Amino acid sequence: MKLRLLAGVSALVAAAGLSACSPSGSGDGGAGDGGRTTIDVWLMRDSVSAAFQKQFEKGFEAAHPDIDVRVQIQEWEGIGEKVTAALAGNDAPDVIETGNTQVAQFARSGGLLDLSDKVGDLGGEDWLKGLAEPGAYEGKQYGIPYYAANRVVIYRKDLFAKAGVDASSIRTRDQWIAATKKLNKGDRQGIYLPGQNWYTLSGFIWDEGGDLATESGGTWRGALDTPEALRAMAFYEKLQALGKGPKDSDEAQPPQAEVMAKGQVAQLISTPGGAHVVTRNNPGLKGKLGFFPVPGKTPGTPGAVFTGGSDLVIPTVSRHHDAAYTFVKELTGDAWQKKLAVAMSYVPNKTTLAKAVAKDPGASAMAVGAAVGHATPNTPGWAAVEAKNPVKDYMTAVLTGSDPERAAARASDAITSAMKSGT
Known part of the structure; x- marks a missing residue:
């Protein structure tokens, strides 16, 4: 992809x-x-x-x-x-x-x-x-x-320094959350994370040992309702709350790099090319952007990412x-x-x-x-899932107050149905 x-x-x-x-x-x-x-x-x-x-x-x-x-x-x-x-x-x-x-x-x-x-x-x-x-x-x-x-964290060096945050010390999810809380002050957003950035959620699911869908006996079914995937969504919700990203759209609506270019976003999750878009829209930020890998659960292992x-x-x-x-x-x-x-x-x-x-x-x-990247489920039917993308609807449902387990069960059923139709 x-x-x-x-x-x-x-x-x-x-x-x-x-x-x-x-x-x-x-x-x-x-x-x-x-x-x-x-x-x-x-x-x-x-x-x-x-x-x-x-x-x-x-x-x-x-x-x-x-x-x-x-x-x-x-x-x-x-x-x-x-x-x-x-x-x-x-x-x-x-x-x-x-x-x-x-x-x-x-x-x-x-x-x-x-x-x-x-x-x-x-x-x-x-x-x-x-x-x-x-x-x-x-x-x-x-x-x-x-x-x-794949995606990395793009960050504002000047805003990190002002908040007393050392980006090189962020090695785990817990450290990431703690740093983002310090950055999320006043009009400044600790992170801009839209509610439907499902590739980022996928990485958190893989970190937890889960997957978007699993295969058994030649049959594929959605797996957002597993304990692993539910833990990943809970972490996504916690991180997303440390900014003002919309809960019902993805990183393209509005373009997240353009949001960062306005000056009050400390971090976003993007491919490095997003930094070029930021500085093109705000030349004053040239030299002020840095990168670090998406943190994992433990210091020795970076976060899983969609490759x-x-x-x-x-x-x-x-x-x-x-x-x-x-x-x-x-x-x-x-x-x-x-x-x-x-x-x-x-x-x-x-x-x-x-x-x-x-x-x-x-x-x-x-x-x-x-080095620890993954791809979406390796089945021809997955293309039909992305066409309908029930993962995005699931994420918005959870972020706007729906019961996570019920929303995950519905989304998993929708994924299963889409894969069958696609195959």
Whole structure:
């Protein structure tokens, strides 16, 4: 699943900036002009800058002169339907970037190449779980982790100093609550947390050992009514009360970074890119924003977060499986992952590569959380849940006074029903 506010995305990838390559080859050999194999690659809008794309294509084709790469930039809006149609036809591209939580729905159709035998070759033992796990379906690996991004706490250094709060000392939830209480004085909001930020709630649920939905005997059911999830919602309610965030909308309504830019918000939970939006709306806050990982329950473990980002998949109908795999191996390999992380302020796809972003405050805070990141339930039916999103309605119900257990039971039933309809 793509997180839109990613740090360091400095340029849109325009069609005019794409390399001009020879036309795709024909026949089983897949060779284009001059005996080179041309592969078509779909990458998503804003996933990389034009500069990085050009750098990678030049480096890749120099290392693999027998392969010609033709990149086509795709829009996120409607991409699910477009990929589904491509996989069902005979003219699918050779490599597709897809949101990590979309892999299951595409794999279910049989349209993706099983790459399970390549996991060892790709160093899969070190992959971020939040990318690798949703890239698998029914025990087989179809999606190869590409890059990750997740939420961190963005805070006002000046407001923390004024309140006598040391951000580096906030290592646990209890410390976070205590600090936020000190920050929540007068017109100042200790934290701006809208009532329907369900990805943040998901992290608290995972911290408690629960999940949004669970599977047993091949059947999925909603799990917001478990003791673990109820404890997580109780913590969310406690934290949300230390600010003036609306109880009936999410972080986009109104845009939370714009709220912070007005000057009276000490913290918000966002991808680091949210800081760029804050300073764009209020240049006076440049240099005054910092980042730290979402705190966990104990000092030694950061808070669990939803891992957004992308995987790379190879369609079964591709005529160039070997060349496509070579492309995937290069782009997800250590050398290019380090360059991508620095260029785009992403989290690399492996826990062992976290040091690549050590000098980037936002990305390094993300990397800490990404090490214990999760994805939404790995079932094709989950897409139907997000379309209706009973989790948001549940959160608003609790925050406005409804009985938590009854509201959770209703929401769990709604999740179960949605997953069945989606499957």
